[in-house]
Amino acid sequence: MALTILFWNTHRNPVAEAIAALVAEHDVDVLCLAESTIPDAALLAHLNPCSDRPFARVPVSQCRQLATYYRPSRVGVETVLEGDRHVAISAVPVCSQEILVVLAHLPMQLYSDPAKLVRNAELLSIEIADAEAKCGHTRTLLIGDLNIDPFHDGLILPWALNATPSRRVASRECRTVDGRPYPFFYNPMWNLFGDDTTSPPGSYYFNADQGSIYWHMVDQALVRPQLLADWHIETLTIPTCAGTISLVTPQGRPKANSISDHLPLLLGLREGAETEGRRQHAT
């Protein structure tokens, strides 16, 4: 079985057509939008034109910052735990085992001091741990606009998100600091960072700060090693077009004004072990 998730911070722009094109092109099962101002009815009308596998809004969710949709015919969804900037859903793809999917949109770093950013990540890690305790497993995926780069303390410190770029290191499951175990995330976004990929150098372009590295990878997907025991990452890309709609300028940067200042993030998981060749490449 497979599960395809699309996350996109749409920058409050009316991009329903582009969203629908991405969903159709990549056969998306779970769609999560940040900063979306598109009313549910309008978006669902774009997503479900004569579809035999229509989308629905994730039940119960009261989160103001995120709008999450799914295909009930492909995946069962239950909201487990949420807050102002995160939603944890139990997702059960048809004929498959349950996965915990945590969707998040953390505050923007431009307006936050570094210590606060680490703290936000730490608070999110506590929410994830509580959602995992409620679900009774750690087959967890975190996807969203974390508003910090993969090398930020909020991503790498053990008491924050504890995310390593190495699958082999993550397979140890946790690291112990001062006698306390902290569970690892594997962060595959490092593989997409910079020029040596078929994707853009990052998901977000920002040059208003003299210390900026211009391209940032603030939109990320992190996976627990326990999820990778039974599933593998089949697809992880930053799309630059949605059907015939280009999401980038001729310079390759996000069309911030007309589309969004962020590019979407597409993750495809497939149940079953990964082939040895892919695994060696990934480590």
Added chain:
Amino acid sequence: MQRESTSLWNVSFARAKPIASPVLLLREQAEYLYEQTGGIVGASVASHPLGSSGAMLHTFRLVVPALDNYKYTLFHISGGPTPYPVTIGWGDKEITAADRGEFISGLQQVFNSPTTTEIITNLMQVAEDTEGTETSDG
């Protein structure tokens, strides 16, 4: 063994009255919420040590038993080893409370905000709709 010194502890701990902790106040408010929503929405308080600072974090979550114990994290408070001061983290806002009076004032601000009211009433509606659906099916 006979002691050669006298006790330097002047406080009678058995008779000292501890200051009511912020967590106790949160638990009491959770009970009031449960009563005032007719048992549809309650709340829980979970405590965690913060690895970054050593402080304690107490998370106040709305809980809806009819929705398989769905939880919504409304706010959290953090503080040191003494009851006060504490900081209330509510959405992107932070409210610092130096004492019990300021803490109560901060909680009133959170509990009575339009956003909180809307979330709780929405959850009550979803819970009632779900219960109705289950009744009609069964």
